[in-house]
Amino acid sequence: MAPSEKKHASNQACVIPGGFTVLPVQFNSDSVAQHKLYVKEHKVRSDRSSHRPMDRTLFVLNIPPYCSEDVAKQMFSQFGSVQSVELMDNPGPLAQDSGPKISKFFRPAAKQGFKVGYVVFENSSSIAAAKSHPHNVPLVVCTEKCRVKTGTQKWIQQYTESFIRTDNLQKIVDSFMEGYDKRKKEEEEKQKEEAKQQQEDEEGWVKVTRGTKARPHSEAANKKTLQTVIRKNKRKELMNFYTWQHRNTQKEHIAELRKKFEEDKQKIALLRVQRKFKPY
Amino acid sequence: MKNKQPVADDAAEMIPSESHEEQEKEAPSKAKRSKPEDAGGEESVYHPVKLSRSDLYKPPSAEELNQLKEAESLFHCSLLKMQMEELLKEVALSERKKQQIDSFIQTVTKLIQTVPESPEVEVSDLSWLSSEVKVPFLLVPKATKGKFHMVPPASVDLIGSYPLGTCTKPRIRVDLAVTIPADVLHPKDVVNQRYPRKRALYLAGLAQYLASSSEIGTMRYSCLHGNRLRPVLLLTPPGKDSSSFTVNVHACPPPGFFKPSRFHPQKNNIRTEWYTGLQNSQSEGTEPPTPHYNSSVLGDLLPRPHLQFLSAVGSQCFAFADGVALLKVWLRQRELDQGTGCFNGFLASMLLAYLLNSRRISNSMTAYQLLRNSLNFLASTDLTVNGISLAKDPDSSAPSMEEFHNVFQVVFVDPSGHLNMCADMTACTYKQLQHEASVSMQFWDNPTVDGFHSLLMTPKPMIRTSDHVFQLCDLVKLQSSCKKLDLLSELMDHSGNYVHATLPFILSLLQQGLGQRISLLTHSLSPDPEWSVESEAPKHKAQPPLCFGLLLKPELAASVLERGPPADSPKSAEFRQLWGSRSELRRFQDGAITEAVLWDGKSMCQKRLVPRQIITHLLQLHADIPESAIRYVGALLDDVIKTGSEVPSTGEEESLLVVQSYDDLSRKLWRLEGLPLSITAVQGAHPALRYTQVFPPVPLKMDYSFFDKEKTSRSLVPKEGKPCPAYITPITVICHMEGSGKWPHDRLAIRHIRTAFHIRMGELLKKHHNYTCKPCPTHLDVWKDGLVFRIQVAYHREPQVLRESVNAVGLLVVRDNEKAQALEMATNHKPILTSTLHGLQQEHPCFGAVCRLAKRWLGAQLFSEDITEDTADLLVASLFLQPAPFTPPGSPQVGFLRFLNLLASFDWRNNPLIVNLNNQLAVSDYTEIKNDFMASRESLPVMFIATPKETKQSMWTKKGPTVQMLQRVVMVAAESLKLLEHQLMDSNQTQDVRVVMRPPLDAYDVLIQLNPKQVPLLVQAVDPPTVTFSRGAIAGSAGQTGGALPVVDYNPVTLYLAELREAFGDLALFFCDPHGGTVIAVLWKPKAFMPTPFKTSQLSARSVEVTGDEAKTIPNVEAILEDFCVMGKGLIKSVEARTEKWSF
Structure with missing residues (x-):
């Protein structure tokens, strides 16, 4: 893990312990202050998914909130053409949503904070280019070519974009529900099939397969059965039948009273410490 | 040991981890006993009590058993009893302090007994006094007959509370009676203030002598209960103890020097001729009686017999001193124990003595019972009508009860039968006392109230107690009212104190004028003046302004019409006399023609000030008090929530408009036809729909040229470069749809179905009512009457669906999560809260205004993120639902002050705030909530609010405030309260109440x-x-x-x-x-x-x-x-x- 320590006077890459290269970034050319991006090639043991190929993916930390995926793509394209950019709140594999594709109007709003990104380049050479980027030449978010809207401009744009034609919305709903009904039907059929398999055939045999269980149990139902059992057992028990039982109840009662008394005493002591009895 | 064995074994069965029980048998029992003491060590944090097992289960002694049984049966008051005992320890004088006082009294007595004699001079000749010491008396008129000389006193005795053992902290006053020898006085000195002047001269003489002594700290004059005829000399010890206690030196005539019959309330002892300086042909028979003067002189004769009487009574009842102390604390918290016409500690002792003598309380009662019985007595007995007397068998010369009632408003006769101890008390003060007693009794019996705290620990300053307060600033103006009301004889009786002479008349005038609008009229008791011995006695006008407090009846106080008797009834003349030119004949809808007064007031905030109009009008008309002298503090805070329309309004009217528009929408939604499922409920979920929005939305009309247009729907969008357009609040309305098997059981699908409902509803509203609508996946915006309503369709099983998930094994698990909670909050809890608080507003018309003020303050102080709107509304609701020791706020101002007080003084660490909405919680619920709270205090929100719907989690305050923020809120609230009360009560302050909002x-x-x-x-x-x-x-x-x-x-x-x-x-x-x-x-x-x-x-x-x-x-x-x-x-x-x- 020793990056080539080329000693150039000023424009060398800055590498910190942990193997991250520091890339300064500023909003536009007039900015005085810079945020620091921390980049490294993407390297994990478990993730073998195809959309983050290890040799071509750059792992980027601390991407400022005004950097959208498009802006990031633009920004990193100076190291080579970018195939895709993924921005997330926390590092880790993409949440696997197996569900159907949903329209952006139905997705929960994304958090507008600092992000981590996975930039997938088309060529693996771009990674090296990014990692050797000199630390005193900042990347620029908002350039002449690619304006980034912030503040009131952005909010007005957001407001305008929140409008959707009613018939379009209706179409989205309809298509989703169609898909939902279809999936539902399929599931039902599958269940029916399984139920059929579970049934006895004419000769009284049940075919036992390794497949999924017929019905998922519910936790609530489990609890309920457990409680009925407990209740049943309790009913069988005799209370205050033997002398020792009776004596015990009395003892418990006195203990309870004692505890309450102690509690009160302690409450008072506590209040006294806090000077809660000084009327004025 | 053998008998015990089975017991131990049984116990082991019940509770696990009982391994050391066996060891106990062998181990020496001594080691075991020391354990619990370690556990109960002094710690300042509350922990659930952990007694060791052996301690809990040891066999009880008979005594302990009794004690525990008693505590069990009286659980509610046993804690209260303990608390009172602690309180008594706080106010009792320490032994060290008593020693200090005793030694100082000894030195003072010695000093006073050696006062040198001086030659006899005329009373009016003050040349024998050095210029450093002035006479503590207003010498008006100047001329007096008689001779005076200084001699050592006949005796010096302790009187009052200190020898009786009822003296309490703070403000320790030790009374010392110095008897003026008989040869200085003359039996005829009763007449024309001669005796009071000699008494003052004697005190001045003492002061002159004591000034040279180094054993006296500071010396000041004051007068007993503000009575200028009874000056006292205040002495403090030298050095650092100087402020810890004060010795009041009273001068008294020798016992029995004057005949008590001379002070009969019908007798005259001040001659008009002398007082006015005019030659009058009136004979003595027609001179007006001077009851107040008489009783103040008589009062000087009696302190020693009173002390004897009280100590005789007190010695029989062991809790007497404690009972008096509790009563004194109770009175002090209500500002009734000081000043002119107060119900002081002396009267409290006398009251207890009366109750003991009349067998209403027994000698064996505890202090707790004494307090309870005396409050009960006060609440049920009206001394303004049926006076009480301590005299067992008064002599024939003593006045009758009727004679007392004729000249005094409140009658409580002392053991001698000659003196009315409540001579200076006004009927209003007594009514206030009665009101306080009955309010106290009410909440004392209520087990849901922290009785101890409300009863004895909460101060009730007038500004926080009364709904409206006004002050008479320029007290000199009362001189002219004396003239206007023709009060010469009263003025004479009060020896020129025009404030006290006019006060009863002003009070009865106001009482008459305000009539049904108020439930109680109170006034501040002018504090005892104090001045240094080197300066002249202050003038009557020098006292702080007189304050009056009104407790309004919410339903009648704001009425603009004062309907009088019919025009032809004999009472109409009286009505016209009272209201003067404001009274006019009016014809009403029912055909009656009656006298009536119509006050100005269009909006609610103006109507709330009708009492102010009445007061200024009446005082101007009948008492010659100009409006400029009246400082009315009732609505000074309204400014910050006033909206800038032509009729100033604090939002009641706008809120009503919003609610009406919402009702109309709700009706239209119910009637919509063509929805696939029917609507089961339409509920408002926005503060504007419960009258608590700080600035309720107002109907707006859009200027289209100001905006850009969105292309497809032609909706307006803000234009870049222009100022931000006016903010339009969407008013949330929750619309529950009927449950049906057709609803999908999947969170995404439900969301889409809801969207479909939004679209359909929008289409129908557009078609039938031509409302502009904008459907979104989450809501439907409806533009109606210049307001925007945001309708959200809700499905009651959706939170349940959000909670369910299938885990890896295929087990259906139900887990609570934030999303489900948020949804439940928005679709269930908020609508319910809104409708409940809407109901509260109907009951208390100023609830909404208090919420608005409170939230305006929270917003201005940058706390609105931590204490949300709902939390603030709940806090305010608690003030109305559990006002003890106050009554529910009757004006926005007093409600706001109590809100600040609640924030500043509530002990959030150790107590849950229980807001009993709709009165749904029973007593047992309260204990349960408190126990749950105590058991898991650490994991609960710092600010814990329990409501009937939710008692375990405090969902409204889950997200905040944090400890640090709450601390800051408490601090800023306390500071704001202090500043604001000061501003409101001090007439010299500039009127900028906005200071607390910056x-x-x-x-x-x-x-x-x-x-x-x-x-x-x-x-x-x-x-x-x-x-x-x-x-x-x-x-x-x-x-x-x-x-x-x-x-x-x-x-x-x-x-x-x-x-x-x-x-x-x-x-x-x-x-x-x-x-x-x-x-x-x-x-x-x-x-x-x-x-x-x-x-x-x-x-x-x-x-x-x-x-x-x-x-x-x-x-x-x-x-x-x-x-x-x-x-x-x-x-x-x-x-x-x-x-x-x-x-x-």
Whole structure:
């Protein structure tokens, strides 16, 4: 893990312990202050998914909130053409949503904070280019070519974009529900099939397969059965039948009273410490 | 040992981890016993009690058993009893203090007994006094006959509370009676203030002599209960103890020197001729009686017999002193124990003595019972009608009860039968006392109230007790009222004290005029003046302004019409006399023609001030008191929530408009036909629908040219470069749909179905009522009557669906999660809260206004993020539902003051605040809530509010405030309350109540100044802005139905804040006044600024510093500050970093 320590006077890459290269970034050319991006090639043991190929993916930390995926793509394209950019709140594999594709109007709003990104380049050479980027030449978010809207401009744009034609919305709903009904039907059929398999055939045999269980149990139902059992057992028990039982109840009662008394005493002591009895 | 064995074994069966029980048998029992003491060590944090097992289960002694049984049966009051005992310890004098007092009394007595004699002079000749000492007396008229000389006193005795053992902290006063020898006085001195003047001279003589002594600390004059005829000399010990106690030196005539019959209330002892200086032909027979003068002289004769009487009674009843002490604390908290006409500790002792003598209480009762019985007696007995007497068998010369009632308002006759001890008390003061006693009895019996705290620990200053307060500032003006009311004989009786002479008349006048509007009229008791011995006695006008408090009846107080008797009835003349020119004949709808007075008032906030109009009118008409002398404190705070329409209004009218429009919408929704499922409920879920929105939405009409148009729907959108358009609040309405098997059982599918409902509902509303609608996946916006309603369709099983999930094994698990809670909050709890509070508003008309004031303050002090609207409304609701020891607030001002007091004084650490909405919680629920709370205090929110719907979690305060924020809220609330009460009560203060609405900004690290142009709610700012911007809307006139949808819910400030909090929430806190604040205050979180090791998951806005092999990260402040600018482009004016106070 020793990056080539080329000693150039000023424009060398800055590498910190942990193997991250520091890339300064500023909003536009007039900015005085810079945020620091921390980049490294993407390297994990478990993730073998195809959309983050290890040799071509750059792992980027601390991407400022005004950097959208498009802006990031633009920004990193100076190291080579970018195939895709993924921005997330926390590092880790993409949440696997197996569900159907949903329209952006139905997705929960994304958090507008600092992000981590996975930039997938088309060529693996771009990674090296990014990692050797000199630390005193900042990347620029908002350039002449690619304006980034912030503040009131952005909010007005957001407001305008929140409008959707009613018939379009209706179409989205309809298509989703169609898909939902279809999936539902399929599931039902599958269940029916399984139920059929579970049934006895004419000769009284049940075919036992390794497949999924017929019905998922519910936790609530489990609890309920457990409680009925407990209740049943309790009913069988005799209370205050033997002398020792009776004596015990009395003892418990006195203990309870004692505890309450102690509690009160302690409450008072506590209040006294806090000077809660000084009327004025 | 053998008998015990089975017991131990049984116990072991019940509770596990019982291994050491066996060891106990062998181990010496002594070692075991020492254990519990360790456990019960003194700690300042409450822990659930952990008694060791052996301690809990040891066999009880008979005594302990009794004690426990008693506590069990009286659980409610046993804690109260213990608390009272603790309180008594706090107010009792310590032995050390008693020794100090005794030794000082000894020195003073010795000193006084050696006062040198002086030659006899005329009373009016003051040349024998040095110029350093003045006579503590207003010598009006100047001329007096008689001779005076200084001699050592006949005796010096302790009197009053100290020898009786009823003296309490604070303000320890020890009374010392100095008997003037008989040869200084003359039996005829009773007449024309001769005796009181000699008494004053004698005190001056003492003062002159004591001034030279080094054993006396400071010397001042005062007078007993504000009575100028009875001056006293106040002595304090020298050195550092000087403020710890005061010795009051009274001068008295020798016992039995004057005949008590001379002081019969019908007798005259001040001659008109002498007083006015005019030659009068009146004979002595027609001279007016001087009952007050008589009783004040008589009072000097009796302190010793009174002391004897009380100590005789007190010695029989062992709790007498404690009972008096409790009563004194109770009185003091209600400001009834000091000043002219007060119910002081002496009267309290006398009252207890009366109750003991009349067998209403027995000698064996505890202090707790004494207090309870005396309050019960006060609440049920009206001494203004049926006076009581301690005299067992008065001699024939003593006046009868009737004679007392004729001249005094309140009658409580002393053991001698000659003196009315309540001579100076006004009927109003007694009524106040009665009212307080009955209120106290009410909440004492209520087990849900912390009786001890409300009864004895909560101060009730007038400004926080009375709904409206007014002051008479220029007391000199009362001289002319004396003339107007023709009160010469009263003036003579009160020896020229025109304030006290006129007070009863003013009170009865007001009582008559305000009539049914008020339930109680109270007045402040003028405090005893105190002045140094070197200065002249202060004039009567020098006392602080007289304050009057009104307790309003909410349903009648704001009525603008005063309907009198029919024109032809004999009573009409009386009515006309009272109201003067304001009274006019009016014909009413029922055909009656009656006298009536109509007051001005269009909006609710003007109507609330009708009592003010009445008071100024009556005082001007009958007592010659100009309006300028009256300082009315009833609605000074309303300014901050007033809206700027032509009729000033504090939002009641606007709220009503919103509610009416909502009712109409709800009716139309119910009637919609063509929805696939029917509607089961339409509920409002917005503060505007419960009258508590700080600035209720007003109907607006849009100026289309001000906006851009959206292409497809022709809706308006804000234009770049123009000022931000007027903010339109969407008013949330929840619409529950019928449950049906057709609803899918999947969260995404439900969301889509809801959207379909929004679309369909919008179409129908457009078709039938021509409302402009904008359906979205989450809601449907409806533009109606110049308001925007945001309808959200809800399905009652959706939270349940959100909670369910199938885990890896295929088990269906139900887990509570935030999403489900949020949904439940929005669709269930908020609508219920809204309707409940709406009901509360119907019951208490000023509830909404109090909420508005409270939330305005929270907003202005930048707390609205921590104490949300719902929390604030609940806090205010608790003031109305559980007002003890007060009555429910009757004006916004008093409600707001109590809100601040609640914030400042509630012990959030150790108590849950239980808001019993709709009275649904029973007593057992209260104990359960408290026990649950105590058991898991650490894991619960710092501010715990329980409501009937939810008693375990305090869902309204789950998200905040944090400990630090609550601490700050408490601090700022206490400070605001202090400042505000001072401002309201002090007539010299400039009237700027907005001071409490201006937050101290010096505590913050960065201030982001906003561009007022882009702050849409600028007009709501605490200090009205100097520039206003056109925002494309015309208020007050709703446009036609239909038309383009306006810009809804677009507020750059909230958008900016949300972005800031999302991006930098880990590093800093952001504060802003939601009502037109133009500054965002930023506070860095100190924890975030500690260097932390490099971690990929915690790198937001941080920069890395490398030292050797270690990489540490700290926030990149410069870049963050620049981000503030970048993210708020167009909105912000400047970012001020206060680097000088940063500590990193």
